[in-house]
Amino acid sequence: MIRITVKNQVLELDPGMTLEALKNQLGIEAYAATVNNRIRELTFPLTKNSEVVFLDLKDRDAVRIYEATLRYVIAMAVKNLYPNVNVKFNYSVSRAILGVLENLDQKIDRTIIKSIDSEIKRLVELDLPIVRKNMDLEEAIELYKSSGSMDKVGILKYRDEDKVNMYTCDQYFNYMFGYMLPSTGYLKQYVLSLYHPGFIIQYPRSELGGIIPAFDDAPIFSRTIKEATKWGKLIGGDYISKLNQYVEKGLEVELINMCETKHNRQMAELGDKIASDIDSIRLIAIAGPSSSGKTTFSTRLRIELLSRGIKPLMISIDDYYKPKSQAPKDEFGNPDLEHIEALDIQLFDEQMLALIQGEEVTLPHFNFKLGKREDGRKVRISETTPIIIEGIHALNDRLTESIPHHQKFKVFIAPQTQLHIDNHNPISFTDLRLLRRIVRDQKFRNSPAEETIAMWASVRRGEFKWIYPYQETANYVFNSELTYELAVMKKHAFRTLNAIPRDSEHFITANRLIKFLKYFKDIEDDLVPNNSLLREFIGGSVFHV
Incomplete structure (x- = not known):
C-alpha cells in the first residue's frame, strides 16, 4: 500500500491507481494535479507515497492543459471533415484563439463553422481516450511527413532528445508540446464563432474563476x-x-x-x-x-x-505614490500598490493642469528607501512643450x-x-x-x-x-x-x-x-x-x- 495525502487527508491505496481514478473516487472535479509539486496528467499512476493537489479550471496550469487539448480536438475535427485543410492557431483578441483554415477551397462561413462545432461536440460526446505514446523522434518525423504536416517536421529536427511524446486519439495523432487531458469528454466548455479571417475559440479562464468571458471585440x-x-x-x-x-x-x-x-x-x-x-x-x-x-x-x-x-518634459507617475500606509488593501490585507488610489490622483491632476496653464510647479520625488514623497525639481513649460x-x-x-x-x-x-x-x-x-x-x-x-x-x-x-x-x-x-x-x-x-x-x-x-x-x-x-x-x-x- 502507498500513502497519498489529499486535502490534509491521508489515504492508503494500491500502487498504480491513476490520478483520474482517485479524483473520481473522491468526487473531485479536476483536469490535472500536482504530485509532490510536479504537474501531472490525470493518467499518471501513483506508485509511491505522495502529496497530491488536484487542479480545476481556477488554476492556470489546468487551463493551459485544457486549452492545449481543445486545440488538439479542434485540429482533429478539421482533419476529419476537411482532410486537405490545415488549421493554424493564433492567440487573439478577448483572451481567445483565432483559428485560420489554410487550403480551404471555399470562403469560410457559418455553415463551415457549424460543421466544425458539430464534429467537436461529437468527439466530446464519444469521450474518446487521448493516449500518450513515447515514440522515436525519427518515427514521429516520418509520421508527420506522411500526413503532410511539414510545419511539425520543421521544428522536430531541432529537438535534442531522440524521443517524443505523441498523443493518439481514434487514429489521429499530434504533439502539442505540453500535457493533455485523458479524453475528449473533458472539453465541455468552449465557444466557437465566425471571426474573419477564421473563427474564434473561447475557453475557460483561470483569472475569471474558470468561466468563459464574454467576447469583447477590440x-x-x-x-x-x-x-x-x-x-x-x-x-x-x-x-x-x-x-x-x-x-x-x-x-x-x-x-x-x-x-x-x-x-x-x-x-x-x-x-x-x-x-x-x-x-x-x-x-x-x-x-x-x-x-x-x-x-x-x-x-x-x-x-x-x-x-x-x-x-x-518627462514626468514619472511613480513619484506621486502615497505612503504605503495610505494605500488601499488587497484581498489579503496587504497594501495594493497597483491600485490607482495608491497614487495621489488629486495632486497629479492639479500639477499637470498647472503646468499646461504655464505655472511653475514643484514636482514631487518619491523616496522608495524611506517610503515617502519629498520635494523634487521646480519646472515650468512653454505652451509648445x-x-x-x-x-x-x-x-x-x-x-x-x-x-x-x-x-x-x-x-x-x-x-x-x-x-x-x-x-x-x-x-x-x-x-x-x-x-x-x-x-x-x-x-x-x-x-x-x-x-x-x-x-x-x-x-x-x-x-x-x-x-x-x-x-x-x-x-x-x-x-x-x-x-x-x-x-x-x-x-x-x-x-x-x-x-x-x-x-x-x-x-x-x-x-x-x-x-x-x-x-x-x-x-x-x-x-x-x-x-x-x-x-x-x-x-x-x-x-x-
Whole structure:
C-alpha cells in the first residue's frame, strides 16, 4: 500500500491507481494535479507515497492543459471533415484563439463553422481516450511527413532528445508540446464563432474563476495583431524553424536589423501622428503591461520628438505614490500598490493642469528607501512643450480628469508576437513578457526566476484590472515585439530557469518555458544594437536603463 495525502487527508491505496481514478473516487472535479509539486496528467499512476493537489479550471496550469487539448480536438475535427485543410492557431483578441483554415477551397462561413462545432461536440460526446505514446523522434518525423504536416517536421529536427511524446486519439495523432487531458469528454466548455479571417475559440479562464468571458471585440488591438501576423509572414519569422534558418545561414544581423527597422518605422509613424497635432496635444500618456519595454520606449519617443523640434518634459507617475500606509488593501490585507488610489490622483491632476496653464510647479520625488514623497525639481513649460507620462495608470482618465480629451495622446505598448512552434502551437504574448521579466530581474535585481514567477500571478491580476480595460482608448498601439528576441534571451533565461529545483512549486512554469525555448538557435548579445528595446532586459543599453 502507498500513502497519498489529499486535502490534509491521508489515504492508503494500491500502487498504480491513476490520478483520474482517485479524483473520481473522491468526487473531485479536476483536469490535472500536482504530485509532490510536479504537474501531472490525470493518467499518471501513483506508485509511491505522495502529496497530491488536484487542479480545476481556477488554476492556470489546468487551463493551459485544457486549452492545449481543445486545440488538439479542434485540429482533429478539421482533419476529419476537411482532410486537405490545415488549421493554424493564433492567440487573439478577448483572451481567445483565432483559428485560420489554410487550403480551404471555399470562403469560410457559418455553415463551415457549424460543421466544425458539430464534429467537436461529437468527439466530446464519444469521450474518446487521448493516449500518450513515447515514440522515436525519427518515427514521429516520418509520421508527420506522411500526413503532410511539414510545419511539425520543421521544428522536430531541432529537438535534442531522440524521443517524443505523441498523443493518439481514434487514429489521429499530434504533439502539442505540453500535457493533455485523458479524453475528449473533458472539453465541455468552449465557444466557437465566425471571426474573419477564421473563427474564434473561447475557453475557460483561470483569472475569471474558470468561466468563459464574454467576447469583447477590440478593433485597435485586433489591427495590431493582424499587422504582426503579416510581418511574421513577410520576413519568414512566423515559425521558430524559419528563424533558426537565419542563424544557420549566418544571417542573424540581417534578421536583427529588419526587426529593429520595424521598431524605427513605428517610432517615426508615431512621431508623425503627434507632430501633426502638436498644437493641441499637451499630454502624451504611455501605458502597457509589465515588461513591454516602456522605459526604453519613452526615452526613444522623446528623442524622436526632439528630432522634430518638439521638446517634451518627462514626468514619472511613480513619484506621486502615497505612503504605503495610505494605500488601499488587497484581498489579503496587504497594501495594493497597483491600485490607482495608491497614487495621489488629486495632486497629479492639479500639477499637470498647472503646468499646461504655464505655472511653475514643484514636482514631487518619491523616496522608495524611506517610503515617502519629498520635494523634487521646480519646472515650468512653454505652451509648445508636451508632457510625457508613463505608468500603469497613464491611460486612465481618472488621473487627468481636468485635461480635455483632445489634449491627450494615448499610447499603448505591448509585445504582440505571432510566432509559432508549429501550426497548432502558438507562443503566447504573456510567456514572452514573463521571459523578459525573468531575464531583467536576474540581470538588474539579482532576483532568481522563482521570485519572478511567484509574483507573476499578482502582476497579471493588476494588468487585467488596471491596464487592459483602457487599451482600446489608445490613439496608437506600439508593438514592442522583436521577432529575434527569444533567440537572444534563451541563454539568459536558461541559467536562472534551470536553477529552479524539481521540488519547487515554480518548477512547473520553468519547465514549460524551457520546453519551447530549447528549440531556438542562439543569437549572441553583441549583435543587438545598444539602443534596442531588448537591451532594457539583457543589459548594455546606451540609455542606461
